[in-house]
Amino acid sequence: MRFAPNSLWCRVVSAIYSNGSCTKESAWWKDVKVACGGEGEGWFQEGILKHVRAGNATKFWLEDWSGVGILRERYFRLYNLSRLKGAFISDCGVWVQGVWNWKFEWRRPIVGREVLWLQNLISDLAGVRLVENSMDKWTWSPSPDGVYSVNSSYSFLQVADLAPPNPIFNLIWHAAAPSSVVAFARRCILDRIPCFESLLKRHVISSYDAAVCLFCQKDIETSFHLLFSCTFALDVWYGCLNWLGISSALPMEPRAHLLQFRFGSYTSHNQGLMTIWLAGIWTLWLSRNAKVFRQEEAIVTNALELIKLRSWQWIRTKITTFGYSIFEWYSNPLLCIQCM
Known part of the structure; x- marks a missing residue:
């Protein structure tokens, strides 16, 4: 099943044990698929x-x-x-x-x-x-x-x-973002989002030309490239740092990238910055999907505006003591975060 997934015996075994629904498959069959290179290798x-x-x-x-x-x-x-x-x-x-x-x-x-x-x-x-x-x-x-x-x-x-649990996941778990976004961030850190590279490995797409990043048209679209090292993503992230008034180099690896958005051990400050980081990767992912499925043009300034708006809405919804207006958030986000 690992090296000849289309062979006759492999198709017979799959037909016997797979009922077409991942949620109803037995634990044994899920482990067999994982062992043979399926999603969620463990x-x-x-x-x-x-x-x-x-x-x-x-x-x-x-x-x-x-x-x-x-x-x-x-x-x-x-x-x-x-x-x-x-x-x-x-x-x-x-x-x-x-x-x-x-x-x-x-x-x-x-x-x-x-x-x-x-x-x-x-x-x-x-x-x-x-x-x-x-x-x-x-x-x-x-x-x-x-x-x-x-x-x-x-x-x-x-x-x-x-x-022991990875402390990185504790940081994103305490952010003021929707649970679906937190789950996406976890998959991103584990390199398990359905980018073109992942689809190519699973033969959903067959051509390397079809797996090239739609933003820069230069490299294969891996999850790390799409969200952190693509020229479009870099412009968005440096725009975020400029908005926050922070000067810093940005790593290309998600864990190190995430750690750039934190204030030492100040929990409330980190909660605000983690929310901005989550809004960043979520906005980049949605921009990518809009380009793939609706052929919409990706514009850095539009992405930055959405990051500001989403992070403000999420914080205002989750933290009842947060009373800053959208204008104050746009003008001085760090001051708003420090007073959370």
Whole structure:
């Protein structure tokens, strides 16, 4: 199910155990889907490790085996040119007197910048050491002998359940935003929102060209890119900082980005700034959806106005002691937050 989801036996098993409703599926079937790379990868995915030996059971472009990420995502232009898109590692080269030599097949000659990309690909693969006449294998890391057992899984889950909660989630949970927005923020931090990259991995869309960010038209739309590093998103966030009267560099990772919007340990101050941050990611997401589904143009000034309005409405609704007008909020948000 993980590597041949369209095979006959996989479709038969899915037809038997999946009733078409995620809410009515058994816990067993949900875990099977997670183990096979479905949405919400969790404990099982963390426990399994793949050891690449000769590369005869590992997809060259489609699996994360090289130490630099999934090669299809890192070199998607070369992937589109490849004639061996679904090939195993062992199909992408030959053994010559005990030494492995990469040998790729392309639909046309490599030209221009593609030559540099190919050089970078070969450089990334320089540290890979394949073993001739051996088989790739999976191991179960929680077990000393690498063999899966129910007992080792139970012990692994017991330890996972004792892990302390992430303090980042406490920050957003206490913000004065609707629960749906807080839930979206949590999914964003965990990189589980349905951006184009996620849809591409699940074969909902099939072309890398269709997965390019609609705002900047430059990079693949990942959740982190869309909300934090895209040129449109950066203009919106720096506009927010300018409105707040704060001068700061902004990280591209959601946890670090969130921590830029806080006042030390002052709970009430953080509550206001967290609400602004939530309004920011929510507005960017809605702007993206408006562009995808209604072809509406995304404008930085309009997004900033919506962030100001939404954050004021949310705070005024959730915090009864907040009595500042929309004009006061627009004029001096930090003063309003400090007096909360």
